[in-house]
Amino acid sequence: MASTPPRARRTSIGASLAVAVATLLAVLSPSPASAAVVFADGFENPVIFNDFTTFAAGQQLGPWTVAAGTVDLTRDWQHAEGNQSLDLNGYSPGAVARSLPTTVLTTYRVRFALAGNPDNGPVVTSGTVTANGQTIDDLTFDTTGQSPSDMGYVYRTAYFTNVLSHSTTLRFTSTTPGAFGPVVDAVRVESCLLVVCPASATRTAIRIS
Known part of the structure; x- marks a missing residue:
């Protein structure tokens, strides 16, 4: 009986290994839906009863601390979820921050809804999200064409890879002058194993320590 040529045997073994590796990854890899939720908040606490309530630096806003300036918790327009959202400009540009437990050498996914205060005509908001x-x-959000009843929320996703720290401070900061700034809602942070993150995300995740 003729023996199988060495090259054919190597090809067959390589194909078998590829199938085995793919099968193993399929078994071990969680689906995106199984990513662990670290933190989720829609600015529903504290419950306010006016159109808006202003909070100043040092005050607590549910699980957040006002880290700079002033911010408004508002019920006065459409929200991405629930009954309240956060205007990062109260009487001045403001910021909120929250400390999160994080694991070393782990990537995290931050999702949030973004709009802008439409009450002063068209404006392009500015600000940063930092870890x-x-x-x-x-x-950055352009309020042109938006209104309190149609805020035009967009959902943003960002990633960071925690290298050394056992906690991470997540901060939303407005750099928009005046009293009409970015509006944030529906913040969600999930731990994200590399097998869960899309390839583009793992390449663009910001490394922090």
């Missing part, structure tokens, strides 16, 4: 001081996204 331990490293910018992972911006808060």
Whole structure:
């Protein structure tokens, strides 16, 4: 009986290994839906009863701390979820921050809804989203054509890879002058194993320490 040529045997073994590896990854890899939720907040606390309530630096806003300036918790327009959202400009540009438990050498996915205060005519908002001081996204939003009943929310996704720290400070900061700035809602942070993150995300994740 004729023996199988060495090259054919190597090809067959290589194909078998590829199938085995693919099968193993399929078994071990969680689906995106199984990514662990670290933090989720839609600015529903504290419940306010006016159109808006202003909070100043140092005050607590549910699980967030007002880190700079002033911000408004508002019920006065459409929200991405629930009954309240956060205007990052109260009487002046403001910021909110929250400390999150994080695991070393782990990538995290930050999702949030972004709009802008439409009450002063068209404006392009500006600001940053940072993790331990490293910018992972911006808060640019054009309010042209938007209204309190149709805010035009867009959903943004950013990634960061925690290298050394056991906690990470997530911060949303407005750099928009005046009292009409970015509006944020529906913030969600998930731990994201590399097998869960899309390839583009793992290449663009900001490394922090």
